[in-house]
Amino acid sequence: VTAPAGRRARLTADGIASSALRLVDEEGLEALSMRRLADDLGVGTMTLYGYFRNKDELLDAVVDAATQDFEPPARRGNPRTRLVAYARAAREWLLRHPALVQLRGREPILRPAALRITELGIEALLDAGLEPAEAARAFRVLFVYTFGAVAFSAAEPGEDERRAVTAAMRALPAAEFPALGRAAEGAGAALGGAEQFDYGVGRLLDGFGIR
Amino acid sequence: VTAPAGRRARLTADGIASSALRLVDEEGLEALSMRRLADDLGVGTMTLYGYFRNKDELLDAVVDAATQDFEPPARRGNPRTRLVAYARAAREWLLRHPALVQLRGREPILRPAALRITELGIEALLDAGLEPAEAARAFRVLFVYTFGAVAFSAAEPGEDERRAVTAAMRALPAAEFPALGRAAEGAGAALGGAEQFDYGVGRLLDGFGIR
DNA sequence: ACCTGAACACCGTTCAAGT
DNA sequence: ACCTGAACACCGTTCAAGT
Numbered sequence: 001v002t003a004p005a006g007r008r009a010r011l012t013a014d015g016i017a018s019s020a021l022r023l024v025d026e027e028g029l030e031a032l033s034m035r036r037l038a039d040d041l042g043v044g045t046m047t048l049y050g051y052f053r054n055k056d057e058l059l060d061a062v063v064d065a066a067t068q069d070f071e072p073p074a075r076r077g078n079p080r081t082r083l084v085a086y087a088r089a090a091r092e093w094l095l096r097h098p099a100l101v102q103l104r105g106r107e108p109i110l111r112p113a114a115l116r117i118t119e120l121g122i123e124a125l126l127d128a129g130l131e132p133a134e135a136a137r138a139f140r141v142l143f144v145y146t147f148g149a150v151a152f153s154a155a156e157p158g159e160d161e162r163r164a165v166t167a168a169m170r171a172l173p174a175a176e177f178p179a180l181g182r183a184a185e186g187a188g189a190a191l192g193g194a195e196q197f198d199y200g201v202g203r204l205l206d207g208f209g210i211r
Numbered sequence: 212v213t214a215p216a217g218r219r220a221r222l223t224a225d226g227i228a229s230s231a232l233r234l235v236d237e238e239g240l241e242a243l244s245m246r247r248l249a250d251d252l253g254v255g256t257m258t259l260y261g262y263f264r265n266k267d268e269l270l271d272a273v274v275d276a277a278t279q280d281f282e283p284p285a286r287r288g289n290p291r292t293r294l295v296a297y298a299r300a301a302r303e304w305l306l307r308h309p310a311l312v313q314l315r316g317r318e319p320i321l322r323p324a325a326l327r328i329t330e331l332g333i334e335a336l337l338d339a340g341l342e343p344a345e346a347a348r349a350f351r352v353l354f355v356y357t358f359g360a361v362a363f364s365a366a367e368p369g370e371d372e373r374r375a376v377t378a379a380m381r382a383l384p385a386a387e388f389p390a391l392g393r394a395a396e397g398a399g400a401a402l403g404g405a406e407q408f409d410y411g412v413g414r415l416l417d418g419f420g421i422r
Numbered sequence: 423a424c425c426t427g428a429a430c431a432c433c434g435t436t437c438a439a440g441t
Numbered sequence: 442a443c444c445t446g447a448a449c450a451c452c453g454t455t456c457a458a459g460t
Contacts, residue, residue, distance in 0.1 A: 425460080
């Protein structure tokens with residue numbers, strides 16, 4: 001990854017990709033257009049097409065650039081501790097690059113940097129004593145849960161937001177929504193955040209029989 | 212929901228929304244533009260703005276229309292059986308309307324039709340003996356897992372695709388990827404589909420202590 | 423009241439042309 | 442070799458105007 005230091009530095013595919021990643025991290029995936037990115041780089045729009053066949057190919061390179069940024073947890077402690085650390089590291093990585101969860105969905109997981117992340121997870125599951133076939137299944141469940149948590153939950157909901165959800169559920173007609181009424185108190189806490197994520201990881205590891 | 216029967220039927224917000232839902236189900240979310248939808252309805256683009264303030268408001272109505280289509284499972288059997296049926300029903304509902312998982316993410320769950328679906332899930336978790344606070348947490352985990360599975364897994368991967376993944380992982384250098392090599396066989400099966408989804412639901416229910 | 427064309431500020435990408 | 446403006450076929454939305 002070369003730094004695009006000077007304003008008129010020679011362009012490279014990697015440099016363009018990391019500029020695109022920065023744009024996407026700061027302003028969201030929808031802010032990234034070929035025209036906007038070229039403008040930011042001080043270059044004509046069509047120049048980018050000398051480095052990437054089209055926008056999809058640029059997005060692949062953005063995914064690759066973001067994947068470099070995964071921080072593998074220490075390979076210390078018992079397997080359960082390692083798996084919890086691994087899941088947290090994956091969540092934090094995705095929170096740093098939320099566009100990743102929007103760009104995955106079609107993409108498979110077969111790019112080299114991603115495979116190294118997968119290797120770490122499966123390794124920990126095998127060390128925990130799972131049979132290889134079950135380790136594969138368990139890994140995929142953890143993967144889906146982690147991506148889902150980032151895509152469909154608030155990263156760290158504020159107190160106000162939690163209280164608003166609890167209040168809204170308490171205000172529901174009790175005849176029609178008895179269960180929601182009883183769970184209103186807990187719904188605020190369950191909204192999102194690291195604690196709720198850890199709860200899910202814990203229940204999954206329990207379910208896998210990993211103590 | 213009124214049927215937009217004749218080609219020149221009087222427009223209604225509901226009718227427009229269900230036309231938009233049909234378009235999105237058949238051709239994907241990216242096929243839905245105000246211009247294309249208006250064309251399909253045989254009407255000027257700007258006519259739509261008489262029914263919806265903007266595209267976001269139309270998308271809200273599309274979500275509402277799709278939400279009507281959830282098929283609640285029978286309230287029969289023991290709580291575990293009911294929860295499995297509930298999770299499967301939710302997955303199948305999302306598979307019928309994949310745009311829902313793309314449109315969720317920002318939206319909260321506080322619309323009336325969605326609340327009725329949530330009520331059913333929390334009810335089953337309370338019936339299974341969970342404390343209200345844990346039922347709220349468990350529900351959110353199931354929600355995240357189900358949405359994640361539809362968003363980040365193939366609905367029903369073909370034999371070819373499964374075999375290709377197994378082959379790709381077996382071909383990896385064993386020195387660098389020992390765990391992936393051992394799990395290659397299982398990775399094909401874990402790719403996606405109903406069975407893999409059920410495996411995850413089962414482990415979660417085990418983790419919740421629901422037998 | 424209900425509908426709409428023109429216009430504006432955007433897209434991704436092809437093509438032919440510049441240095 | 443490397444870069445690019447013009448053009449084409451699209452967007453969402455504002456505005457002023459039609460019936």
